[in-house]
Amino acid sequence: MQKKLLILFLFGLFAISNVFAQDRKITGKVTGANDGQTLPGVSVRIKGSTGGTQTDINGIYTINIPANATTLIFSYIGFINSEVVIGSKTQIDVALTQDDKQLTEVVVTGYQTKVKTSVSSSLSVVSGKEIADKPVPSIDNLLQGKAAGVQVTTENGRPGANAYIRIRGTGSVNAGQQPLLVVDGVQVPDDVAPQFYTTLNANDIKNITVLKDAASVSLYGARGSNGVVLITTKNGSESESRVTYSFQYGTNKKLADNFTLMSPAQKLKYEYDLGYENPDFTLYLSNNGLGDKTLFDITSAQRQAGWNALIKQSHNWMDDILRSGRIMQHQVTISGHEKKTNYYVSFQKYDQAGITIGSDLNRYTGKINLSTEVKPWFSISNNLSLGQRSTNELRDIYNAQNPFVAMYSYNPYEPIFNKDGSYNITSQSLNVIEALKNNPENQKYLDGYNTTTLDLHPIKGLNVSSQFGMTYNDYKRDYFVKPGSILDGYIADPTAPGEKTDNGSTEFSYDWVNKAIYKFSVGEDHHFSALAVQEFQKDQFSSYSLSKKGFASGDLGTQDNGAANDGTNSTSKAVWTIASLLGELDYNYKEKYYVTGSYRRDGSSRFGADNKYGNFYSASASWLLNQEDFLKGISWINVLKLRGSIGSAGNFSGIGNYQSLGLFRYGKYNNQLTAVPSQVPNSDLTWEKKLKRDIGVDFELFDGRITGAFDYYNENTTALLFNVPLSQTTGFTNVVRNVGAMTNKGIDMALSVDVVRYKGFKWNVYGNINYNKNNVTELYNGSTEIDDLNGLGVVKPGYPINTFKLVRYAGVNSATGAAQYYDKTGKITEEYSSDDAVILKDKSPNPKFFGGFGTNLSYKGIELSGDFTYTLGNYVFNYNKETLVSWGGGVYTAQATDALNYWKKPGDKNVLPKPDANATTYDTDLYLQKASYIRLKNVTLAYTIPKNITQKVHVQGLRVFITGENLLTINPNHFFGDPEVGIGSAESFATTIPGQATLFSYPNTRQLTFGVDVTF
């Protein structure tokens, strides 16, 4: 596995060798001793000098050596260095021996790096190579399908959309559910993490480690229970100096629908059948001397003539609203090392035009990572990253201000413009094409972090360091309802037209980590490593909101142009702190039996006065079976490790900053000050607690051709934060308390197989799967069930979180065409009552299985990879279908052809109820659909042009590639629309439950991009 990753990583990256005084040339080939495969990217150096080169893709190197050179050193990560005396040879072929102990492969874990085989915890590593060069600006989305047990659901298709990351199921009801993000050792505040995922440049990332079990996350104490994502960025140590320029260009468009809207003729007939005369027809009548008539009392010839007139003026709103998106990216990277200094510098410009006007993302990112060894026992490093992102945003709401509602709901016969050239406000009372131009929303984010680390290693085995990390997030939003725009006519003050809002926030946080690591051995067989950490983090947030009305023109949008305050100007501030002590002890006997224990104590300003401090612990053990004598003889087992862990972690993200206090807040009445009781005190308030247990096995077989891991986990969350309802007679509605419990149990599996490794040809397939079972076990005293705020599901002991609770649809009464429902007791009734909603066992937005699989092929510079992701067994309430396939209530707007399949005569079965323009299409399980899908998320075909050709034009490496995103979707349950459902609707749901429902959010897109990487 590790070797494969390295090969991929170094593939096509060829460094320049320093040219110096030379006498002769030596060439040769470097292979792996065990399998004879050529090794690209092996460092070839002259002993006692800084000069050197690397092997190319075929393992061939050429080096010019001065006369005084005596020895060549061949080094490659994961292999034992080889020194060869030059003598008089001109060709030196070397077979490198794999470092048998596998002890060189390290992984980033909490607060330190550890040798992979020594780790007794469950974690997944995603290499930078796997997420580089993807035309998706947010890193969280790139993790989809890459790591076992990590469910990544993209919010929607918006440029820069974030993703929901759930590690081993949903771990909380009301508190945060996202994992903690740690970038280069700096803990990122939870509310800033989404911005970091979108502003960091994926190409700067060396690897991402996802910590899943207690042994790894309890090091992060009160912030660790949802898992931890550790991002490590690149440094210059792996390569000689080199400059790489990358360019990408691509287009994208909305994924095609799997349903069709009614044609104008179908729609007009449907309206007629339902007894609805649309305003355009009314207008037609009055323009044609039939003003005193209606659709229903004219002759059929007159009617047809009117329809023909409307059909003639019809057009496809989708074509008018949408456009082809565009993606363009430029990147320059310079990295390398000079003596004892490593550097990595990058700059990227990323631009994406969305699939409709008013939707864009433009981003600049820059990075400098520097490290230097000042003295053999003292080094210093600094990582700095800064990104600025500007986006134009659309309304994600369920009305015609949202172009993705409008494109489905405007009737085709409604023109964009009136005869006089003004915008037609249509039957939806708003023209989205006008709104996209005249109600613009822009957001700007400036995000960055800097971390400075002093590293001392005064005596052998001891490492003392102090790291000061800072994160910064600045957010600015402009929203302008321009004077004279249609929307202005609804919401504005007629005497002060136009309304402009500027709001934003700044969040600065620092994270100071002092730590000591001491490694020592007692005798030959007892090995110890001790970690001690003291950490303090402080977060300072401030925000503002300004709003004015009365603007002279749509071009003058700053607040100083406004005539009058809207009365909503405000600023706010908040601070939270967390102070921690942490200790971890690793012990192993003969590098065979490993035991680790950790303890962390956190205190936070967010916790109540009576619960200020929390303690977290973990214990884990592993047994490296392949080190045992009885397995040493079996040559095809490279690694076989059994491991287990238990421990606790907390989740403090759901607690408000001052939630434990009894408070009076200030406001206004008649523009004078008010003071009002705003919060019930709870001095016991504390973090949610999670007990995590995990057993697993890691293996590498047949010289690493087959690698994998298997885990069974059982996680128990207690002290869940709930808004416990109070009697409203107290004047309060609720208080946040720690009550309730739930469990997540499941299995993670990951497997990677090199099916073919033959000469230059390599074919790998990989896959991962997670099965998770969520079960709510306890709610607050006396409460048996809590309805979610969207009115679709419940949190109820004995059921998975957010299990759907809906009225069951019982088909039509085939005699009358009336809609029928099952009441609570299962009897059929024609009376809809929301009281008849019942819990639909086994139907929830939680998937039964999810994961990813894919393949990589490479042959002589050609690489082909395909990555699939899948989600199986989850249910989604399909409001899109309910809207477009209505029971007649949707006659005023465009409808899908499926709506025509309704009851027409006695005896009709399996049809929609007899439609009625005044009927409500009720929320029933008729619109609850299974949303399993398998999606070909990414296909990349790349070709690295042979070095001997490119070198002629002084180019060390040239790689061209094309990438396709979302090229294929398998939708086995015929989900109406796109089965990959994330946010549903950002503005129209009372609460966001990922994957619960569709409601015309930004559609996912299909992208095709072309790219080229040139290395000098």
Added chain:
Amino acid sequence: MKKIYIYASIALLGLGISSCKKELTQNPYNAVNSEDAFKTPDDFSNALRGAYAAYRSTTNFAVYYGGQDGGAMASTPDILADNLILNQQGRKSQQTFFDFKYQPNNTWDLWGNAYAVILRANFILANIDHLGAGDFKNNIQGEALAVRALAHFDLLRTYAKSYTSATDADLGVPYVTSTDPNALPARDPDKKCYDLVVADFEKAATLIGADNGVGRMDKAAVEGLLSRVYLYMGQWQKVVDAATSAINTAPDANKLADTVEFPKIWLDASERDVLFKVKILDGDNVQIGVGYEQASPAGVKAEYSPDYALTLLYTTTDTRKRSYIGQTVLNTVKYNYIKKYFGRAAGAANVVDFKVIRMGEVYLNRAEAYYNLTKPADALADLNTLRANRYSDDTPGAETGQALYNAIQLQRRLELAFEGARFFDIKRLNLPVQRSSFGDKADGSGIAASVKTVPANSKLFELPIPLAETNANKNIKQNDY
């Protein structure tokens, strides 16, 4: 050398730990601890305005005097009666009320909103002795008592039986006087609650000042509200006493409006007639008019139109007709809409103050009481006073007997239409809701109400208590749902 660095790093570590501890206590920048909220006289003024603000809206509720779609004193009691018809062009907000289909999980949460008002008043009353004796204290205490009484009264007329139909065993609502966030009170008897409302109002009337300015109650407002409470209780002489006191003590600025002043009331350009109103300003994020209509470039989209039969009761010389009812053309169809909450002459659309008690009502309360005290001459005098100030061509009427009574009730309906009185007036008189068969269009055509009658004293007159309350508080007995 190396050792120095080791010591230095250990020292650094120690420094870090000690400096962190005091950082673990943080206080908000936008709030004070409850214990520190009542220290100065200004704290009490702030808290009192906070109580009034809850009539308008709170963080959790805006369904009381500042309500829109979820239930509102401006519209719901008219929707629950015969004054309005659901407009098919609107958003069909509050249709549950219009169709009388409310259930505990889908009811008017005036409950939570009113008790938020009550809590704020109770905090003031619990801390009132932090103030030194004197007029300031008396006025604050009087206002807080009146605020508390009015909220309880609104709860009673919404969720409990009418006073005149209730037995001693029938339940009212919990009459809350504590600030305990964990209390789980049971419902007090209906009649006892009315007595407590009266007691708080009567005490308030002795303490409160004569003029507290716009947006706050004063002596005349309290007396005016008392006349309403006594009217609901059928205690006629007390109605007369309170109404007379209100009329006599009202500041000049709040005397009965004439036909010239009357239209200005609804633009908040005049304080005539208004004894107490809840102030709602542009920046308060409360658009009470949206519950009735929204202007659009295509025309005014009405949520509810005035019932056609009601519009016929307003004569063309009635100043109220022009102030209350507008007409629009939407998609080529003419509709009437409620204009009362359309907005001020300048400022945000649909933002106006909510008038809680007006002098017009006080005269009508007294007229009805005089009638019931068999003093028809006094009743007619009050009725004529009102009519003279409402009709541009008024000639004094001379009704007697039933005709006089009917004229009082007609004027009451016309005067208080779309102000949250109609449902409660029908209820207190133990009458049925009887709707017309007219539709939603301006000419009476269109789609009519599906529910045309609600029998007198139907269970539908006592709205369901919100499910959230009965779930959280097992001591609350639900109404008959």
